[in-house]
Structure formats: structure tokens, C-alpha cells
Amino acid sequence: MILIATLVVAIIAVGGTAIAALSLIPTADAADAEAALAAQIDRLAAASPAARDALVEGLSGVSDAGALVAEIPATGAVIGSAAAVVPARVIADVRAGLSVSTEVRRDGVSYLVEGRPTGSGAGVVAAQDVRSARSLGTRVLWPLVAALAIGFAAAALVAVVAARRLSRPLTRVATAARALAAGDREVRLVASGVAEVAEVETALETLAAALSRSERRQREFLLSISHEMRTPLTAIRGYAEALADGLVSPDRSHEIGDVLRTETARLTAFTSDLLALARLEADDFPIHPSSIDIAEIAADAARAWRATADAAQVTVELDVAPTRAYADGHRLRQIIDGLLENALRVSPPQTTITLRTRQHGPSEVLVEVADGGPGLTADDAAHAFDRGLLRERYRDVRAVGSGLGLSIAARLVQRMGGQIVACPREPNGTSFAVTLPVPVAGPSAPPLV
Numbered sequence: 001m002i003l004i005a006t007l008v009v010a011i012i013a014v015g016g017t018a019i020a021a022l023s024l025i026p027t028a029d030a031a032d033a034e035a036a037l038a039a040q041i042d043r044l045a046a047a048s049p050a051a052r053d054a055l056v057e058g059l060s061g062v063s064d065a066g067a068l069v070a071e072i073p074a075t076g077a078v079i080g081s082a083a084a085v086v087p088a089r090v091i092a093d094v095r096a097g098l099s100v101s102t103e104v105r106r107d108g109v110s111y112l113v114e115g116r117p118t119g120s121g122a123g124v125v126a127a128q129d130v131r132s133a134r135s136l137g138t139r140v141l142w143p144l145v146a147a148l149a150i151g152f153a154a155a156a157l158v159a160v161v162a163a164r165r166l167s168r169p170l171t172r173v174a175t176a177a178r179a180l181a182a183g184d185r186e187v188r189l190v191a192s193g194v195a196e197v198a199e200v201e202t203a204l205e206t207l208a209a210a211l212s213r214s215e216r217r218q219r220e221f222l223l224s225i226s227h228e229m230r231t232p233l234t235a236i237r238g239y240a241e242a243l244a245d246g247l248v249s250p251d252r253s254h255e256i257g258d259v260l261r262t263e264t265a266r267l268t269a270f271t272s273d274l275l276a277l278a279r280l281e282a283d284d285f286p287i288h289p290s291s292i293d294i295a296e297i298a299a300d301a302a303r304a305w306r307a308t309a310d311a312a313q314v315t316v317e318l319d320v321a322p323t324r325a326y327a328d329g330h331r332l333r334q335i336i337d338g339l340l341e342n343a344l345r346v347s348p349p350q351t352t353i354t355l356r357t358r359q360h361g362p363s364e365v366l367v368e369v370a371d372g373g374p375g376l377t378a379d380d381a382a383h384a385f386d387r388g389l390l391r392e393r394y395r396d397v398r399a400v401g402s403g404l405g406l407s408i409a410a411r412l413v414q415r416m417g418g419q420i421v422a423c424p425r426e427p428n429g430t431s432f433a434v435t436l437p438v439p440v441a442g443p444s445a446p447p448l449v
Contacts, residue, residue: 013155017148033128037114038101040067041126045116052124056080067128068111074121085111085127094123103130169197176204185212229270232263287415291439292329294367295320298357301336305344313349316340319356323365325436327416332367332436335412335420338405339369339432346373346430360435364418370431375424384422384432385410409434 044052056071056079070080072094078086085106090113093100100115104127115125169192176187187208189201239256242248248256302318309316325332336355343353351372360366376384384390385406406422409432413420418436425431 011152017151033130033132034101034112034114037067037112037126037128041069041114041116041124044069044124044126045118052118056124067126069124069126072115072123072125078125080125082113082125082127086113086115086125090115090125094125095121100125166194166197169194169201173197173200173204176201180204180208180211185209185215229267232266235263236260236267287328287331287412289326289328289416291324292327292332294323294325294327294332294357294365294436297329297333298336298355298367301333301340302355305337305340309344309353312344312347314344314347315352317352317354319354321358323357323359324439325365326439327418327436331412331416335409335434336367336369338409339434342405342432343369343371343373343430347371348373351429363438364435365438367434367436368431370425370429372429375428376422376430378424381422381424381430385420406432 044055047055052071056069068080068082068085070078070082070086072078072091074095077083078091085104087104090100090102090104094115094117097117098115099117100113102113104111104113110130111127112130113125113127115123117123172189172192176189180187185208187205189205192198192201239248239260243256298320299318302316306316340353340355347353353372354368354370356366356368356370358366376390380390390406410420413434413436416436418434420432420434423431423433
């Protein structure tokens, strides 16, 4: 395809050059003939009367001599071979003392006519058949054709070389792309000498590496989730079999009921998080923003979690200022609940969790949840919202959740047009800060999807 396109361009270029050149040849011929005829008549007009008479007589006696000449005396008939060609208006203009340069047509033949006055109402004229002025075209036509043919051959050769140079690396890139689509993530390409193709090759290798990392994380995450779900399922299955076989005494029914309820709640939490994340990554997940009082939502969340915090000997401190945001109130409460749950999980007894709201610049409001837990490193904070990353790092070090909560919170905030960041605190603990846009005066916006 590249070869065909290049050849077509060469053909168009050579053809355009040929058309332009051939269209210019007649014009050049006419200009050349007109200049030669004008020079001839100027010399004739400047000659002495005797020499002029001799020249007119001599040229008039030669047929097919190229130029026809005639002398216009002050009185009497026009003398010379051009007399039959030159019209009366030209003769009149010359006798009136005017120089004439024109083209006339006689008996279906076009003539170039030049006339010059010689004084006292006399003058000379010369005429030349336009057909005899085509000598330049005859002289240059075949050399021009040969030059164009050589040019086309050279262009075709360059097209073949360029097409091969481009098509080979592009073919390799296409093969690599198909391998990538088939699941091969070890795509490696030899650097091409063409800069643009080399950029595509580099981008393809980068894509392959990114896909490999993403799929590895996904596999690790799924393996982790599968392992965590297997634990409550094993407990539920064991107790169910024991109940079915009559191996559980009635006095242990409450204990077993509590275990089954706890493990079922864990499974429900896992599946709810997975479903929520799947919906957030779909295009039809609706967000219904409006002007909401975030201080009120934060206060409701703090009241709801205070009993759980008291049981864990953790204080939930509320620091709110009257602020309004343009967001989905239900989804904002979901985000705050997730951040508080995460903070309670990592906070040791006798520590404080602070839930804060305030204005953050002229166009944003801030919701912050800060805990007194073990904290995060700078690298942890930069990747805190990557699905399951912190869980994998700390599952054997401290209490961790499903690995989905922070990822869900980040996607919800993004859908509402805000941002969420994690920052380590000194001397310990972590702060999660959510910024949301303030309401804008005007009609209500449609739901965000």
C-alpha cells in the first residue's frame, strides 16, 4: 500500500510537471517569435530607404522565408509579400505614426504582425505564420519527454526503496501488536531507523510492559481475595457439615451462630466491594450531584461510627466548619464511611481519629480523615489507591481490609470531579484528604455518569 501510494504521488508529480511544461511551450514559442519579428522590423525601419527597398524586394521574392515583409509608402499601394496579410487598420495605424504589435487571421491562418512608421506617413510591416513559430516546441518536446521519463524512473526507484524501508518495520510492529493482543507480554522490537516508526515501537513496548504489570497485580489481587474468601467459606462449610451430622451440641448453637454470622458478614463485605468496584469501572455508574452540607454529612458519619470507635477505645474527634460542596451526598457519606472504617482498622487503642471539613480555597472544600495508626511511607501514600497494593504489603504486618475500600473511594471522588490524596503524618498516622468543587450558581447540573 505504501509503495502504491508513493508511486501514485510520483505519477501525479511527473504528470503535473509535463502538463505545465507542455502548456508553457506554445506561450514561449509565441513570445520568442514575437520578439524576433519585432527585432527584424525594427532593423528594417532603421535601414536607409535604398537598403530597405532592397530588403523588402529580396524577402518578398523568397517563398516560405518565415517572415513576410511589406513597405508602406506615403502614397500608393503597399509593396511586398505581407501586403496580402496585413489588414487596412494596421496600415492606417502605421501611416498615422503608430508602432503596431498584434495578431491577425487570414484565410484560417493566424499571423503575428509587427509594424513601424518610418516618417512622412510611410512605414514597414512584417508578418509571420504562427505555425512556423513552433520550432521551440519541436526542439524541446522529446528532450522534455526523456527528462520526465528519467525523473519518473528515479521517483519510482526512490518510492520502492522508501516503501520497503517503511513497510518492514511497520510489518514488525503489526506482528508485535497481534502478539500483544494474543496475550504475549514479552514483546521486543528491534529499533527502526525511521524516527516515527521507532516512536511507535517504543510506545508498543511500553504498553506491553504496562499490561504485564497490570495483569500481574490483578492476578496477585485475585489470588489474595480468593485466599481471604476461602477462610470464611471453610469455617461456614465446616460448621454446616457439623450441624448436618449432628455433631454440635445444643449449648454451642449460639457460639456457632455468631461464627456463621461473622464469616457471612466478611463474605458479604468482600462481594459488596467487588461489585461496587466493578460498577464504578463501568460507564453507566450514576452520580447525582447537588449542593450539599458536608459538615452535616460528616457529623452524621461521626455519630454512626462513635460506638464502634468506643468499643475499640479510639476517639472520633469532629472538627467541622459550615461548608457546602457540589457532590452526591450519598456517595460522599460512602467515602467518609470507608475512610473511617480504614482509620479504625489501623488505629491502636487510646488514639484519636479526626474528621475535619473546611473551605479549601475559593473553589474547593476539604474533607479530611486523619488517624494515629502506624502510618504510611511516601511510596505507600503515592500508591495508596491502587487496588490491593497496601493489602499485599502489610497483610502479615498489621490489620488490613479487602484491599478495595481506598480504590472505591478514589473512583467515587474522581466521578464527582474531586481529588483524594494520602499523606503521612508526623510522628505517626495517615491523613486522607478529599477535595470537592463548591456549588456554582445556576440551574442544577444533570447527573454525572
